[in-house]
Amino acid sequence: MKVVLFGATGMIGQGVLRECLIDGSVECVLTIGRSPTGRHEPKLREITVKDFAALGGMDAELSGYDACFYCLGVTSAGMSEADYRRVTYDMALDAARALVARNPGMTFIFVSGTGADSTERGRIMWARVKGATENALLAMPFKAVYVFRPGFVQPLHGITSRTKLYRVFYSILEPLYPVLKALLPKYITTTETIGRAMIEAAAHGSARRIHENPDINALGNRSS
Numbered sequence: 001m002k003v004v005l006f007g008a009t010g011m012i013g014q015g016v017l018r019e020c021l022i023d024g025s026v027e028c029v030l031t032i033g034r035s036p037t038g039r040h041e042p043k044l045r046e047i048t049v050k051d052f053a054a055l056g057g058m059d060a061e062l063s064g065y066d067a068c069f070y071c072l073g074v075t076s077a078g079m080s081e082a083d084y085r086r087v088t089y090d091m092a093l094d095a096a097r098a099l100v101a102r103n104p105g106m107t108f109i110f111v112s113g114t115g116a117d118s119t120e121r122g123r124i125m126w127a128r129v130k131g132a133t134e135n136a137l138l139a140m141p142f143k144a145v146y147v148f149r150p151g152f153v154q155p156l157h158g159i160t161s162r163t164k165l166y167r168v169f170y171s172i173l174e175p176l177y178p179v180l181k182a183l184l185p186k187y188i189t190t191t192e193t194i195g196r197a198m199i200e201a202a203a204h205g206s207a208r209r210i211h212e213n214p215d216i217n218a219l220g221n222r223s224s
Contacts, residue, residue, distance in 0.1 A: 001203060002065045005031045006095055007072030011153065011161040012111055015191025016069050016198055017044075018157060023199055030065065032095070033072065052091045055098035063102040067202035070095065070110045076126035084126060089133045100142055107144045107202045110137050111194075114151040114187070114213060138209060146201050150194060151187035151213040152180070159191050186214050193220035 003020055007013035008031040020026045021041050028043045032055070036048055047061060055062065070092060076084045092110065099106060116130035134147045155161070181188050197211070197219035208215055 004068040006070045013071035014159045016195040019195025052094035067107045105143045108142045109146045147210045154190045196220040
């Protein structure tokens with residue numbers, strides 16, 4: 001399986017990249033993002049691009065892939081709805097349009113979040129935008145489109161968030177992970193589990209199109 005990965009420098013994207021690189025069924029990984037990963041692996045190739053609209057002209061670079069794992073995302077804190085929509089909705093759709101034109105047999109997996117609003121009419125801004133992005137992607141003519149809505153994500157294997165506030169938050173919570181897992185198993189997952197679940201869904205499909213946190217854990221465990 002040949003994989004395109006967006007957002008490989010983010011916390012979830014780092015976890016997904018790790019799982020792709022160690023999985024024998026993944027032949028190669030092309031990461032696309034606004035900054036390089038800093039990793040050097042035999043089956044890793046990178047494209048650094050600031051404007052995803054430019055992907056439309058990259059026929060040779062984007063052809064021949066089986067799956068796209070779209071993990072790029074930002075916090076909505078301090079952002080206007082227009083700016084958040086530009087990063088969340090517009091960039092995802094630019095990427096998807098470029099890929100589906102060259103890889104109609106591709107599986108596209110989009111990382112959303114618990115609480116995303118599929119009606120697009122709720123009061124919470126980020127949830128509306130995520131819901132609109134989900135709906136637009138689910139309507140695209142890929143072989144399959146899956147939405148992942150993780151809850152609280154525990155970073156494993158030395159992975160950290162690039163956002164300082166999140167790093168502090170996770171370091172404070174780290175001793176409480178066993179308690180959180182015991183009390184709130186429906187809402188807890190890990191970077192490893194998300195990566196394993198994406199590979200499983202891309203390789204073997206899934207009966208669901210929208211995967212809430214328990215569904216992600218079930219898929220990830222199925223691939224273990």
